[in-house]
Amino acid sequence: MTTRREFLEEAGAVAGVAFVGCNLVGAAAAQAQPRRREVVVSGRRVKTVDVHAHCAVPDAMALMGRKVEPPTLLMSQVSDRLRAMDEQGIDVEALSINPYWYKAERDVARQLIQVQNEKLAEVCAANPERFVAFASVALQHPDLAAEQLEEGVKKYGLRGAGVGGSVNGEELADPKFHPFWAKAEQLGVLVFIHPQGTGAPTELATRLKGSGGLANVIGNPLETTIALSHLIFEGTLDQFPGLKICAAHGGGYLPSYAARSDAGCVTFPDRCTKPLKKKPTEYLRQLYFDSLVFTPEALRHLVAETGPNQIVMGTDYPFPWTKTAVDHILGTPGLSDAERVAMLGGTAAKLLGIKG
Numbered sequence: 001m002t003t004r005r006e007f008l009e010e011a012g013a014v015a016g017v018a019f020v021g022c023n024l025v026g027a028a029a030a031q032a033q034p035r036r037r038e039v040v041v042s043g044r045r046v047k048t049v050d051v052h053a054h055c056a057v058p059d060a061m062a063l064m065g066r067k068v069e070p071p072t073l074l075m076s077q078v079s080d081r082l083r084a085m086d087e088q089g090i091d092v093e094a095l096s097i098n099p100y101w102y103k104a105e106r107d108v109a110r111q112l113i114q115v116q117n118e119k120l121a122e123v124c125a126a127n128p129e130r131f132v133a134f135a136s137v138a139l140q141h142p143d144l145a146a147e148q149l150e151e152g153v154k155k156y157g158l159r160g161a162g163v164g165g166s167v168n169g170e171e172l173a174d175p176k177f178h179p180f181w182a183k184a185e186q187l188g189v190l191v192f193i194h195p196q197g198t199g200a201p202t203e204l205a206t207r208l209k210g211s212g213g214l215a216n217v218i219g220n221p222l223e224t225t226i227a228l229s230h231l232i233f234e235g236t237l238d239q240f241p242g243l244k245i246c247a248a249h250g251g252g253y254l255p256s257y258a259a260r261s262d263a264g265c266v267t268f269p270d271r272c273t274k275p276l277k278k279k280p281t282e283y284l285r286q287l288y289f290d291s292l293v294f295t296p297e298a299l300r301h302l303v304a305e306t307g308p309n310q311i312v313m314g315t316d317y318p319f320p321w322t323k324t325a326v327d328h329i330l331g332t333p334g335l336s337d338a339e340r341v342a343m344l345g346g347t348a349a350k351l352l353g354i355k356g
C-alpha cells in the first residue's frame with residue numbers, strides 16, 4: 001500500500017516541485033503538467049536536440065491561400081509543444097517548415113519567405129533555450145534562395161536552411177541550384193532535406209494511391225533516396241565538399257541498400273558518366289541523417305553505413321511517428337556512451353550552433 005509520504009514524494013517528483021499537505025488539487029495539477037524529462041548518460045546531463053520538428057506560419061501560408069493543417073503545427077500552441085518536448089526528453093527543437101511555396105512567383109516568394117523567417121526568429125527569441133530554426137528559402141529562384149539563406153543566418157540568427165527533396169520535379173543536384181549550395185557551403189550551415197513526396201501527376205504518384213498511405217510511407221523516403229543519390233552521382237558533393245547536409249527519415253532507403261550504388265558503377269561502368277572522387281557509399285560518411293528509423297536494428301545498420309557521428313535525433317513532431325526518440329537511441333545496443341551523447345544532441349548542437 002502506498003503511504004501518504006510516498007504518494008507525496010511521487011507526486012512531487014512528477015511535478016518537479018515540492019508541496020506540503022494533503023493537496024489533491026496540487027496532485028492533479030502535477031499530473032497534468034509532468035516534470036521535464038532530463039536525459040542523463042553516464043552520470044552527465046545531455047542537452048538533447050530534435051532536428052526534425054515541423055511548424056507553420058499562418059500569415060505566410062495565407063499569401064498562397066493555404067491554411068495550417070494540422071493545428072498542432074502552429075507555434076501559438078507552444079505550450080502543447082513544450083509539454084510534449086518535456087515528456088519526451090527533448091531540450092531543443094530545430095524548427096523547419098515543409099516547402100509549399102515552390103510554385104510561387106519571385107515577388108510572392110520573396111515576401112512569403114521574409115514573413116516566415118521573421119516569424120521563425122521571433123518564435124526562437126521567445127524561447128531561446130528551447131528552439132532554433134532552419135530558414136525557409138525559395139529554392140525555385142536559386143539566387144534569391146542564396147540571399148534568403150544569408151539573410152536568415154546573419155540577420156535573423158537562423159541556423160541553416162530547410163529544403164524539399166526536389167523542386168517542382170527538378171533534382172537538387174541540378175546545376176541551377178549551385179548558387180544555393182555555394183552559399184550554404186560558404187556560410188558553413190546545415191541544410192535539412194525533407195521530402196516533398198512524389199508530386200502529381202506522375203506514374204509513381206498514381207501507383208502510390210490506395211490503402212496504406214504509400215505516397216508518404218514509401219514515397220517520402222524514396223524521394224530522399226533519389227535526392228541524395230543525385231547529389232552523389234552528379235558530383236554536387238564533390239563540387240561543394242564543405243556542405244553539411246542532413247537527410248530526414250534516416251536518409252530514406254539509401255543507407256539500407258547503399259552498396260548497390262557502388263556495385264552499379266562496377267557492373268555497368270559506362271552508366272556512371274561523372275567521375276567521382278570516391279566510392280558512392282563513402283559520401284554517406286559525410287552526410288548527416290536523422291534517427292527516425294523504427295527499430296534498434298535499423299538504427300544499428302544506419303550507424304554501420306554512415307558512422308556514429310553522422311546521426312542526429314529526429315521526431316517529426318507534431319506528426320506522431322514516435323514519442324520515444326530518446327529511448328530509441330538509449331536502447332540501441334552496441335553504441336558507446338559517447339556515441340549516444342553525440343546522437344542525442346552533441347552532433348546537432350555543433351552543427352546548429354547550440355550552446356551547451
Ligand SMILES: [Zn+2]
Nearest residue numbers: 052194248316
Ligand atoms: Zn517530417
